[in-house]
Amino acid sequence: MADEDDIILADLDDEELVKQMFDDLYDGLKEEIEEGVNILLGRNWMPYRVLTEALVGGMKIVGDDFRDGILFVPEVLLAANAMKGGMAILKPLLAETGAPRMGKMVIGTVKGDIHDIGKNLVGMMMEGAGFEVVDLGINNAVEKYMDALVEEDADILGMSALLTTTMPYMKVVIDTMIETGVRDDYIILVGGAPLNEEFGKAIGADAYCRDAAVAVETAKQFMARKHNELAAG
Amino acid sequence: MTELPRDQVLTEVGLHPTRKGRVLLIACGALAREIVALRERNGWTHMDLTCLPAIFHNHPERIVPAIEAAVKKHRDHYDEMFVVYADCGTGGQLQAACERLEVSMVKGPHCYAFYDGLDHFAARDEITSFYLTDFLARQFDAFVWKPLGLEKHPELLEMYFGNYEKLVYLAQVEDADLDARAQVLADRLGLAYERRFTGYGDLATALAPLG
Numbered sequence: 001m002a003d004e005d006d007i008i009l010a011d012l013d014d015e016e017l018v019k020q021m022f023d024d025l026y027d028g029l030k031e032e033i034e035e036g037v038n039i040l041l042g043r044n045w046m047p048y049r050v051l052t053e054a055l056v057g058g059m060k061i062v063g064d065d066f067r068d069g070i071l072f073v074p075e076v077l078l079a080a081n082a083m084k085g086g087m088a089i090l091k092p093l094l095a096e097t098g099a100p101r102m103g104k105m106v107i108g109t110v111k112g113d114i115h116d117i118g119k120n121l122v123g124m125m126m127e128g129a130g131f132e133v134v135d136l137g138i139n140n141a142v143e144k145y146m147d148a149l150v151e152e153d154a155d156i157l158g159m160s161a162l163l164t165t166t167m168p169y170m171k172v173v174i175d176t177m178i179e180t181g182v183r184d185d186y187i188i189l190v191g192g193a194p195l196n197e198e199f200g201k202a203i204g205a206d207a208y209c210r211d212a213a214v215a216v217e218t219a220k221q222f223m224a225r226k227h228n229e230l231a232a233g
Numbered sequence: 234m235t236e237l238p239r240d241q242v243l244t245e246v247g248l249h250p251t252r253k254g255r256v257l258l259i260a261c262g263a264l265a266r267e268i269v270a271l272r273e274r275n276g277w278t279h280m281d282l283t284c285l286p287a288i289f290h291n292h293p294e295r296i297v298p299a300i301e302a303a304v305k306k307h308r309d310h311y312d313e314m315f316v317v318y319a320d321c322g323t324g325g326q327l328q329a330a331c332e333r334l335e336v337s338m339v340k341g342p343h344c345y346a347f348y349d350g351l352d353h354f355a356a357r358d359e360i361t362s363f364y365l366t367d368f369l370a371r372q373f374d375a376f377v378w379k380p381l382g383l384e385k386h387p388e389l390l391e392m393y394f395g396n397y398e399k400l401v402y403l404a405q406v407e408d409a410d411l412d413a414r415a416q417v418l419a420d421r422l423g424l425a426y427e428r429r430f431t432g433y434g435d436l437a438t439a440l441a442p443l444g
Contacts (some may be wrong), residue, residue, distance in 0.1 A: 074382025114396035
């Protein structure tokens with residue numbers, strides 16, 4: 001609309017600007033998000049605050065509306081692309097400014113599967129929530145997961161699949177982890193369109209995550225439990 | 234030749250049975266023309282056909298409940314029923330439902346595999362190929378371009394298809410126009426193109442015992 005086109009982001013106060021950024025994320029406006037991020041940083045907002053309040057806050061609305069069938073995959077991808085633009089500005093600053101570290105996740109699409117849209121969304125939202133994410137990409141064999149978990153000293157393994165023909169490979173990975181005695185060293189989260197909770201349980205994962213927002217919340221809960229166990233031990 | 238509705242109707246609505254014949258095939262709308270062609274070629278006049286909307290291809294979670302409903306609805310009117318779906322993204326749930334309902338179904342993961350031939354398809358192990366059949370080549374916009382939002386946002390193309398290398402058109406009939414169309418679609422997706430003539434493949438083999 002013409003009125004919206006006329007909005008000058010720099011003229012908005014912080015609260016209005018964050019609200020406008022929610023709208024811009026919802027509409028997938030990458031350049032506007034990048035501009036908003038730069039404005040907030042210029043107003044001395046800490047990068048972590050920009051990330052959580054403006055970007056993650058906005059993506060939560062997108063995620064909720066996707067879950068409720070109001071938004072569909074194309075809109076979510078456009079929003080994610082806009083968030084990615086903001087993240088690119090913030091990422092180098094987050095490490096410098098001592099943003100909290102929630103844990104480390106190795107994530108990848110399983111062997112035989114090249115679909116990565118869901119995985120990429122989860123990776124981005126996990127980063128937004130303060131997790132360090134090591135993305136192994138697509139078509140990952142068990143050895144690649146196993147090596148990365150050790151090399152990266154990860155806390156969480158995330159596996160994704162879109163095809164019913166490839167999702168059983170997740171069990172191959174988990175069974176190998178059991179055989180080698182490392183299964184309980186990691187939190188294992190699985191996701192992908194054809195999966196469900198029953199499948200996650202059947203293959204021995206810690207949790208099936210329906211979407212990126214659920215993945216973040218689940219990872220947080222498991223990490224808190226892990227910290228509590230360590231403290232108690 | 235049996236008259237079938239337009240592709241758009243097969244996509245969105247499906248096909249009602251005629252209640253003529255003792256065997257009912259419950260199929261995906263995307264297979265209607267091929268099943269009718271096989272029926273006419275083989276003189277399988279005892280087979281009636283009903284189809285679920287082909288667009289369930291994009292919503293596999295809708296397939297099992299719709300099959301269950303169709304079997305229950307039509308069961309009393311036929312001696313035998315056969316489900317002309319492969320797994321089709323249901324993750325084994327369709328197989329489980331068919332076992333519960335005591336009806337048989339087509340083997341394999343999806344129609345690409347049974348057109349190509351299950352063994353052939355598995356042996357190829359092509360993970361970077363995007364497949365079209367005759368029906369999907371004709372209905373590409375309804376199944377791919379529009380639902381993925383590419384009509385309005387072509388910039389999403391890379392996110393969807395960036396990991397694919399080749400569009401493989403599995404052709405059921407010789408049709409130069411459809412071949413040309415599939416080539417155009419491959420170009421639109423930025424993929425290499427290959428046409429493979431499959432004929433009806435294992436679809437014919439699956440239906441033959443009912444003949």
